[in-house]
Amino acid sequence: MELLGNLALGFETALAPTNLAYCFLGVLLGTLIGVLPGIGSLAAVSMLLPVSFYLTPEAAIVMLAGVYYGAEYGGSTAAILLNLPGTPSSAVTAIDGNPMAKNGRAGVALFITTIASFAGGTFGIFLLIALAPTLAEMTLVFGPAEYFSMMVLGLIGAATITGGSPIKGLAMVLVGLALGTVGTDVNSGTARFTFGALQLYDGISLVALAMGLFGVAEIISSIQSGGRHQVRQNVRLRDLAPSGSDMKQALLPMGRGAIMGSAVGILPGAGQTMAAFFAYSLEKTVSRTRDLFGKGHIPGIAAPEAANNAAVQSAFIPTLTLGVPGSATMAIMLGALLIHGVSPGPSLLDLNPHIFWGLVASFWIGNLLLLVLNIPLIGLWVRLLQIPYHLLHPAILCLICIGVYSVNFSAFDIGLVLLFGVAGYFMRIAGFDPAPLIVGFVLGPIMEENLRRAMLIGRGDPAIFVERPISFWLLVISAALLVWTIFAFVRAAAKHTGNAPSRTDQEKENDRSST
Amino acid sequence: MSRLTNTNTLGGLTLLAFGVVYLAVGAEYPLGTLRSMGAGAFPALLGWLIIITGAVIAARGMLQGGERFDVARRPLLAISAAIASFGLTMPLFGLAPAVLVSVALSATAERKFVPMRVATLSVFLIALGYLVFVTTLGMPMQLVRMP
Numbered sequence: 100m101e102l103l104g105n106l107a108l109g110f111e112t113a114l115a116p117t118n119l120a121y122c123f124l125g126v127l128l129g130t131l132i133g134v135l136p137g138i139g140s141l142a143a144v145s146m147l148l149p150v151s152f153y154l155t156p157e158a159a160i161v162m163l164a165g166v167y168y169g170a171e172y173g174g175s176t177a178a179i180l181l182n183l184p185g186t187p188s189s190a191v192t193a194i195d196g197n198p199m200a201k202n203g204r205a206g207v208a209l210f211i212t213t214i215a216s217f218a219g220g221t222f223g224i225f226l227l228i229a230l231a232p233t234l235a236e237m238t239l240v241f242g243p244a245e246y247f248s249m250m251v252l253g254l255i256g257a258a259t260i261t262g263g264s265p266i267k268g269l270a271m272v273l274v275g276l277a278l279g280t281v282g283t284d285v286n287s288g289t290a291r292f293t294f295g296a297l298q299l300y301d302g303i304s305l306v307a308l309a310m311g312l313f314g315v316a317e318i319i320s321s322i323q324s325g326g327r328h329q330v331r332q333n334v335r336l337r338d339l340a341p342s343g344s345d346m347k348q349a350l351l352p353m354g355r356g357a358i359m360g361s362a363v364g365i366l367p368g369a370g371q372t373m374a375a376f377f378a379y380s381l382e383k384t385v386s387r388t389r390d391l392f393g394k395g396h397i398p399g400i401a402a403p404e405a406a407n408n409a410a411v412q413s414a415f416i417p418t419l420t421l422g423v424p425g426s427a428t429m430a431i432m433l434g435a436l437l438i439h440g441v442s443p444g445p446s447l448l449d450l451n452p453h454i455f456w457g458l459v460a461s462f463w464i465g466n467l468l469l470l471v472l473n474i475p476l477i478g479l480w481v482r483l484l485q486i487p488y489h490l491l492h493p494a495i496l497c498l499i500c501i502g503v504y505s506v507n508f509s510a511f512d513i514g515l516v517l518l519f520g521v522a523g524y525f526m527r528i529a530g531f532d533p534a535p536l537i538v539g540f541v542l543g544p545i546m547e548e549n550l551r552r553a554m555l556i557g558r559g560d561p562a563i564f565v566e567r568p569i570s571f572w573l574l575v576i577s578a579a580l581l582v583w584t585i586f587a588f589v590r591a592a593a594k595h596t597g598n599a600p601s602r603t604d605q606e607k608e609n610d611r612s613s614t
Numbered sequence: 615m616s617r618l619t620n621t622n623t624l625g626g627l628t629l630l631a632f633g634v635v636y637l638a639v640g641a642e643y644p645l646g647t648l649r650s651m652g653a654g655a656f657p658a659l660l661g662w663l664i665i666i667t668g669a670v671i672a673a674r675g676m677l678q679g680g681e682r683f684d685v686a687r688r689p690l691l692a693i694s695a696a697i698a699s700f701g702l703t704m705p706l707f708g709l710a711p712a713v714l715v716s717v718a719l720s721a722t723a724e725r726k727f728v729p730m731r732v733a734t735l736s737v738f739l740i741a742l743g744y745l746v747f748v749t750t751l752g753m754p755m756q757l758v759r760m761p
Binding site for chain 2 (some may be wrong): 150153264266267269273274276277280284286287289291292316319322437465476489490492493494495496497498500501504505509510513514519520521524525526528529530531547550554555558559560561592597598
């Protein structure tokens, strides 16, 4: 009955009026930002990160989590109506969602995605409740060597699974780790890579880095690609209701999507994009109506949407229990927790049970709010999509600047945003995905700390990493993952040589959008 | 396709340069021993790894080529100028002038510049920013100030 007691504690925390209000606000703002074309959940979470500094740790994380799944949901709205996915994971939804909209069934598509998101999210939360305590207990035997190897696996996962060139992903992780070393070294007190700038003694500001790499760089690329798309369709409430057969068609794919999504979400490095993509492929394989996919088939939106949202929830399992984030967005969440003085890991459940269980409860409430909020508000989101980009980009840019400035009231941070924005834009056009960089940046200091501790325990012999069995196997899996992705990439690249461009447009698209 | 100016070669060389600078700056921190690693040990390891990956990517670019490095100069310059002007204006003159200047500059990213649109949008954003950040969150920011 311990579980019930924990859940009661959780709901007590989540239902506290302030937390509930911030959960609502997060979901609302997240959807609002996610609906806007070209702005993913990563940019949405980074934009609202500074605001969260003014809140209690619980309220902050509850709000940011709300922003995260709100943005994921909003992204699928843009994908269906415009064929312009707001978030990369909703690119899969666009495959069948957009044809449905073109056939005049946009309302039904939006309704099914809402229901599928809710079902997937709920399933992911159940898995979180079931697995997190056990996993946290298991990791109690983890020493510094195991943590270090775990993070190696997480980083290799982040570098390789996102698609595109694995060596470029690896390079981004390394640059992230390097940026993470800027600031005062906790062991010796040495100020590293600060170039005498006092503002850098506490390290590079996560907000400035994330806003620059994702917010600013995304704005510059979107202006370049035109970003002028108009929706002609008006969706009214009564268009939403799916018929009985629609629902029947959606039911099983939703279930399969939810299971697939939660399984993929737990893996380090694999994100919702992978989850949605796998669920779609699975649906296509098991379906008896395979020919209908891509032409507006309901299972084609129900499965990836359920998977996507289940993965959002299950990705919190490694983030909260191990302190190893699976994706860049999770890395920012982890960063936010650290800034609030809460360190994720096995001790989170013991030391701050109200945060952990409060989060779990608020996830579910947030998903419920999403359901309640979105069905009546779909018309509003549709109208938001009609805001022309020339009004949108200066507005987003201003909010980014004000947000970053408000953290330290320093022009220095604005300078960092400029620097990272330009750098992020160049990375994007050169085919370097900046998402692994953020994971490296957040994990860097923790990783270095554990490396140094493990070496101390091992009396200076690096053999400690292979002598301890858990650490050994984690490293073996990391190496296998790395070798396998490089091998697969080289083989895929070899196929393309001959027809000059070494990467196809699709791969390029994946690179650009795999945040 | 040029072997020297494609995305792989340029990206790899940039990484290589970053690694060299990082390693050089990091060289002044003590390495320590394997048992008790100094402040410079982890950066040294990273520096070498960055140099190696950068070299591999650049080599691949030179041997196999890559895509053309295609920069959209106008949006890049306009947005950069907007951010820089915000950073300079905000601490000196306050929120309202900073928003106005950066909206105006970022609007130049598009070919058509409509002054009325910039003005309306600025007023809206100043009101929104003030409401959200100052009234609701209580941040000590001034709307307009004199240096």
